[in-house]
Amino acid sequence: MATDVSVRLAPGRPERPGTRGMDAGAEGLARSALGVFASVERACTRFDPTSPLMRANARPDRWHRVPPVLFAALRRAQQAHVATAGRFDPRVFADLIELGYRTSLPFGKEEVRTAAVSARRASGRGRPPWRPRFRFGRCEVHLGGDAVDLGGLGKGLAVRWSSELLRESAPNHLVDAGGDSYCSGVAPEGIPWRIGVEDPTGGGEPVAVLALRDAAVATSSIRVEEVHHLIDPRTGRPGGAGLVAVTTVGRDPASAEVWSKALFLAGAGNIANEARRRGLAALWVRDDGSFETSPAIERFVLWRRS
Numbered sequence: 001m002a003t004d005v006s007v008r009l010a011p012g013r014p015e016r017p018g019t020r021g022m023d024a025g026a027e028g029l030a031r032s033a034l035g036v037f038a039s040v041e042r043a044c045t046r047f048d049p050t051s052p053l054m055r056a057n058a059r060p061d062r063w064h065r066v067p068p069v070l071f072a073a074l075r076r077a078q079q080a081h082v083a084t085a086g087r088f089d090p091r092v093f094a095d096l097i098e099l100g101y102r103t104s105l106p107f108g109k110e111e112v113r114t115a116a117v118s119a120r121r122a123s124g125r126g127r128p129p130w131r132p133r134f135r136f137g138r139c140e141v142h143l144g145g146d147a148v149d150l151g152g153l154g155k156g157l158a159v160r161w162s163s164e165l166l167r168e169s170a171p172n173h174l175v176d177a178g179g180d181s182y183c184s185g186v187a188p189e190g191i192p193w194r195i196g197v198e199d200p201t202g203g204g205e206p207v208a209v210l211a212l213r214d215a216a217v218a219t220s221s222i223r224v225e226e227v228h229h230l231i232d233p234r235t236g237r238p239g240g241a242g243l244v245a246v247t248t249v250g251r252d253p254a255s256a257e258v259w260s261k262a263l264f265l266a267g268a269g270n271i272a273n274e275a276r277r278r279g280l281a282a283l284w285v286r287d288d289g290s291f292e293t294s295p296a297i298e299r300f301v302l303w304r305r306s
Contacts, residue, residue, distance in 0.1 A: 040155075092233055159216070216249065
């Protein structure tokens with residue numbers, strides 16, 4: 001997933017000076033949680049031609065039996081596509097290839113070209129909704145004719161599933177995967193987890209600090225000087241004019257990831273209205289370094305940069 005992943009387990013009550021925290025079983029529990037990320041990566045990566053996702057992408061006009069983890073991810077992608085009115089659209093795969101995001105993709109040029117042509121023919125404002133099909137009893141999926149890229153959604157799902165694995169044995173924990181996190185219960189000090197929202201322009205201090213308990217946070221960001229990977233499916237080109245980062249807080253890591261990207265694509269001129277209309281807890285940073293928050297995120301903001 002091209003990011004560092006960490007799992008932090010906190011004891012059931014605040015730590016006292018000189019205590020060693022959780023018992024030795026915590027290490028095995030944390031390793032199991034990290035293993036969830038490896039499982040999602042193997043099934044959902046587009047950077048390995050032999051992955052289940054890429055085997056399905058090679059023939060998106062056919063039925064494919066896939067691992068349960070990929071089946072669940074594609075189902076969640078379809079739900080996100082509907083919930084965001086198409087702003088989240090996995091069919092940006094070919095656009096990413098065209099823009100040069102093919103690092104570590106060793107599969108044949110002919111396969112890439114075929115997928116790209118298929119997607120470009122259907123791109124633009126007249127593109128119909130994405131309608132994959134699923135056979136639940138057989139764990140089979142039909143992608144609807146277009147290759148797909150699950151992007152950050154897979155990371156959000158891995159955060160969710162790893163947290164679910166931890167919840168019974170270690171209700172107080174933090175799972176963090178490069179900007180996508182789930183804060184379960186309380187931190188070792190017995191208070192809500194403190195999460196800094198990084199300054200995407202490279203400043204030394206965070207834009208804000210959030211206090212979170214049983215909540216997810218996700219950030220979609222870009223580097224201003226580069227052609228970035230957050231593709232607007234309506235145009236097939238990088239979107240989010242005027243923005244460099246969007247952070248959202250919610251109950252579910254996968255949903256927070258989806259909405260951070262969907263709000264980013266709304267652009268600086270529309271994001272405030274979009275966040276308020278949907279009641280989303282969001283913070284966004286403009287390309288001039290200024291930032292703004294939606295009303296729904298205010299209850300989580302512990303500190304903000306002046």
